[in-house]
Amino acid sequence: DTGVSQDPRHKIxxxxxxxxxxxxxxxxxxxxxWYRQTLGQGPEFLTYFQNEAQLExxxxxxxxxxxxxxxGSFSTLEIQRTxxxxxxxxxxxxxxxxxxxxxxxxTFGAGSRLTVL
Amino acid sequence: AQTVTQSQPEMSVQEAETVTLSCTYDTSxxxxxxxxxxxxxxxxxxxxxxxxxxxxxxxxxxxxxxNFQKAAKSFSLKISxxxxxxxxxxxxxxxxxxEKLVFGKGTKLTVNP
Numbered sequence: 001d002t003g004v005s006q007d008p009r010h011k012i013x014x015x016x017x018x019x020x021x022x023x024x025x026x027x028x029x030x031x032x033x034w035y036r037q038t039l040g041q042g043p044e045f046l047t048y049f050q051n052e053a054q055l056e057x058x059x060x061x062x063x064x065x066x067x068x069x070x071x072g073s074f075s076t077l078e079i080q081r082t083x084x085x086x087x088x089x090x091x092x093x094x095x096x097x098x099x100x101x102x103x104x105x106x107t108f109g110a111g112s113r114l115t116v117l
Numbered sequence: 118a119q120t121v122t123q124s125q126p127e128m129s130v131q132e133a134e135t136v137t138l139s140c141t142y143d144t145s146x147x148x149x150x151x152x153x154x155x156x157x158x159x160x161x162x163x164x165x166x167x168x169x170x171x172x173x174x175x176x177x178x179x180x181x182x183x184n185f186q187k188a189a190k191s192f193s194l195k196i197s198x199x200x201x202x203x204x205x206x207x208x209x210x211x212x213x214x215x216e217k218l219v220f221g222k223g224t225k226l227t228v229n230p
Contacts, residue, residue, distance in 0.1 A: 004161075031216070042121075042208050042220030043162075056216050091162070104150050104212055108162040 004109035006092050012115045013082055021077045021112040025094030032075050033106060034067055035091040043091055049075060050097065082116045089113050119144045121211050123221035130199045131229050137184075138194045138224045140209030149213040151185065151192045156223075157205040165207070168192065196226075204228045 005024040013019050025032050030051050035043035046065065048056040051072035064082075069075040079086055090113075093106040120143045130136035142151070153165040168176045168185050175183050180200075184193045196203055209221040 033216070033218075035218075040222070042210075042222050043218070045217035045219070048216045058217075105152075105164055105167065106218065107164075108154075110161040 004092055004094055004107055006090075006109040006112050008112060009110065010113045010115075012117065014117050015084060016081055018078065018080045019082060019114060020079075021090050021092075021114075023075045023077070023092030023094075023109060025074070025092070026107055027073075028096065029094035029107070030072065030097050031095045032069055033093045033095075034075070034077050035093065037089040037091055037111070038087075046077075046090075079114070082114075084116045087114055087116045119146070119211050119213060119219045121209050121219050121221040123207075123209055123224050125224045126222070127225045127227070129227040129229060130196070132199055132201060134199055135195060135197045136199055136226065138196075138207050138209075138226070140192045140194070140221060142190050142192065142209070142211050142219075144190070144211065144213060146213040149211060151183075152210040152212070152218070153181070153183070153192075153194045154208045154210060154220075155203075155205045156208065162208070166194065199228050201228050201230060 007022045032049045034046040037043040046058050047067050049069040052069050064080045067077045089111040091111045093108045095106050122141045149170045151168045154162045155165050156162045166176050166178045166181050180197045182195045206223045208223045210218045212218050
């Protein structure tokens, strides 16, 4: 297992188009997270899955954003009708549940950078 | 809502010297975790060190150590014997009862040879 993989690494799109990002977590991790990071800022939480269930979603998340994790493995994040303000790095992370030493430690992917023209 | 504040947008250190990065946080929770993450340029974020709030002993990981002051809600990171590879953005992060991490805005660390 090579860690958390994200695809594509870069996406340039025109305003109004839909985009989808994919995240493949570490295989034994049952928790998956999406964050957004804009230039000069720390990552901002978007949503969290435990297995296939989406258990937490940021109130800041627009209705144009939707995330799925259909079989509790990979996840997709879709942005509909993109706006220039959506330009950011979208980070995926995964972690183990439970109470062991690996719990609460997020492993991040390299991110998917979105540019909306 | 919990907040994390990193008051130093940029710091610099000479190679082999020691540097301390500051972080304060605000919470009403009693049980939580604190983290320092490192994000090298164009590379993924990696965990540097973590601290459980219930532990009074400060966490250490090789050249990295923290000064955790729970009453003051302060969580600083000390990097000893700084190396060129330590150059990166450093983010302080908080996790309480929710699953989300709350990050500060980061401190850009430059290591001068």
